Amino acid sequence: MQLTTIDEHRRHVERLAEALRSSTGPVRLRKRTSNLFRPRQRANRVLLDGTTLNHVIAIDRVARTADVEGMTTYADLVDATLPLGLAPAVVPELKSITVGGATTGVGIESSAFRFGLVHETVDEFDVLVADGGVLRCSPTEHADLFFGFPNSYGSLGYATRLTVRLIPVTPYVHLRHERFSDSEQYFEAVAAECASPSCDYLDGVFFGTDDFVLTRATMLEQLPGGAAASNYTWMQQYWQSLRGRADDYLSTRHYLWRWDTDWFWCSRNVGAHLAPIRLLAGPRLLSSVTYQKIMRAGQRYPLKALQHLRPREESVIQDVDIPLAAAGSFLALLHAEVGITPVWICPFRVMSDRHPLYQLRTDTPYVNFGFWDTVRSREQDGHYNAIVEQLVARHGGKKSLYSRSTFDEQAFWANYDRRAYEALKRAYDPEDRFPGLYEKTVGLG
Numbered sequence: 001m002q003l004t005t006i007d008e009h010r011r012h013v014e015r016l017a018e019a020l021r022s023s024t025g026p027v028r029l030r031k032r033t034s035n036l037f038r039p040r041q042r043a044n045r046v047l048l049d050g051t052t053l054n055h056v057i058a059i060d061r062v063a064r065t066a067d068v069e070g071m072t073t074y075a076d077l078v079d080a081t082l083p084l085g086l087a088p089a090v091v092p093e094l095k096s097i098t099v100g101g102a103t104t105g106v107g108i109e110s111s112a113f114r115f116g117l118v119h120e121t122v123d124e125f126d127v128l129v130a131d132g133g134v135l136r137c138s139p140t141e142h143a144d145l146f147f148g149f150p151n152s153y154g155s156l157g158y159a160t161r162l163t164v165r166l167i168p169v170t171p172y173v174h175l176r177h178e179r180f181s182d183s184e185q186y187f188e189a190v191a192a193e194c195a196s197p198s199c200d201y202l203d204g205v206f207f208g209t210d211d212f213v214l215t216r217a218t219m220l221e222q223l224p225g226g227a228a229a230s231n232y233t234w235m236q237q238y239w240q241s242l243r244g245r246a247d248d249y250l251s252t253r254h255y256l257w258r259w260d261t262d263w264f265w266c267s268r269n270v271g272a273h274l275a276p277i278r279l280l281a282g283p284r285l286l287s288s289v290t291y292q293k294i295m296r297a298g299q300r301y302p303l304k305a306l307q308h309l310r311p312r313e314e315s316v317i318q319d320v321d322i323p324l325a326a327a328g329s330f331l332a333l334l335h336a337e338v339g340i341t342p343v344w345i346c347p348f349r350v351m352s353d354r355h356p357l358y359q360l361r362t363d364t365p366y367v368n369f370g371f372w373d374t375v376r377s378r379e380q381d382g383h384y385n386a387i388v389e390q391l392v393a394r395h396g397g398k399k400s401l402y403s404r405s406t407f408d409e410q411a412f413w414a415n416y417d418r419r420a421y422e423a424l425k426r427a428y429d430p431e432d433r434f435p436g437l438y439e440k441t442v443g444l445g
């Protein structure tokens with residue numbers, strides 16, 4: 001991975017700022033990849049090219065931080081840190097997720113039960129705001145924008161540089177997969193780990209009413225004698241291994257990307273779970289980036305025209321955050337009313353209640369539930385996504401906005417603090433050069 005220099009970085013930023021200053025009207029950010037899964041219109045907006053802002057700038061081994069450009073992918077950042085025995089404190093598990101995207105889009109992974117959500121592991125960042133200025137944001141400088149940036153989805157400005165906290169890591173990870181048949185016992189075990197961690201990484205999967213797996217992963221300098229590290233980047237599928245073995249070993253790199261090869265389990269939606277397809281595709285093509293491209297192509301004409309040949313389905317792609325005490329009840333109702341399996345389970349801590357656009361309680365751990373599939377439906381389109389929103393509200397949770405939302409404006413702002421948002425918008429984008437949060441995440445912006 002080639003690092004950029006700070007001077008080169010400044011030139012990249014200046015080009016972006018100049019494009020903003022010299023244009024008029026609404027703008028949009030151009031990136032190489034995206035993990036947004038909601039319908040978008042080709043809006044009449046000036047495209048700002050952020051694709052060159054994708055480098056690691058510097059790694060400080062003593063302070064354990066990395067300075068990176070806003071559109072740097074976690075794949076590139078991890079490539080730069082692992083040889084130094086370091087990794088970002090939280091590494092979202094899809095390789096194409098960028099540091100800026102995960103910070104503004106509430107990223108998470110299995111170390112979040114120790115360190116919190118991605119934005120809580122970012123010490124400061126620079127934001128290009130609507131007047132073309134670049135503001136340094138930290139808890140002490142432009143603190144309103146620093147705390148208001150998570151869950152703003154590029155509607156207040158674009159992060160051009162971020163300082164990411166790193167942690168020391170070992171070459172290997174030991175995984176213990178524990179199976180449960182009882183929801184209460186399962187979430188008790190999650191609560192015990194959150195209260196007194198016995199591992200470095202914690203996540204799990206719900207396969208069905210009486211079928212849960214909790215995976216505790218612990219860093220390891222060396223493999224024990226006779227053990228070999230598994231490899232789930234080609235013919236074997238990680239998610240299928242969870243119920244097949246109690247113990248496993250992975251290199252740290254393969255652990256961090258364990259979900260990317262099969263996009264959790266969504267590779268089966270494009271036939272990539274089948275052995276002959278895997279054999280032909282090879283490890284390089286088996287990745288979330290490939291599946292995203294296939295699924296996006298499927299939404300475009302002429303493939304879209306084939307959709308009427310299939311039974312009616314509603315796409316339900318969601319990540320939601322529920323306080324731990326309500327997690328079992330939420331999951332039971334989600335299973336009864338929507339019925340998607342598997343469901344990814346990722347507990348996390350909340351370090352601060354100062355993020356107005358994604359305010360969570362600090363007196364309890366939360367559980368992130370991720371479910372990404374289609375549901376056969378005879379109902380009006382949006383029915384199942386609306387059920388998810390109602391269940392989240394009933395259980396005191398919050399829903400990520402990277403995917404489809406059906407809220408009306410009043411319900412939306414009851415969740416995401418209208419007053420704080422409007423104050424930020426007035427301060428940093430008074431002429432609405434960036435789309436508004438509601439327009440962008442619920443509308444087609």
Ligand SMILES: Cc1cc2nc3c(=O)[nH]c(=O)nc-3n(C[C@H](O)[C@H](O)[C@H](O)COP(=O)(O)OP(=O)(O)OC[C@H]3O[C@@H](n4cnc5c(N)ncnc54)[C@H](O)[C@@H]3O)c2cc1C
Nearest residue numbers: 034035036070092097098100101105107108154158159402
């Ligand atoms: C199937 C699926 C599973 C997922 N699972 C996980 C998961 O397990 N863990 C997890 O952490 N996340 C997960 N995500 C969500 C993902 O982290 C968020 O959608 C995140 O915002 C994506 O970041 P990105 O870099 O791909 O940004 P994009 O998808 O390109 O953009 C997301 C939004 O952020 C804005 N944005 C992008 N970069 C910047 C920037 N530099 N400054 C300001 N705004 C910016 C864009 O304008 C856009 O509105 C999942 C998403 C999908 C589709």
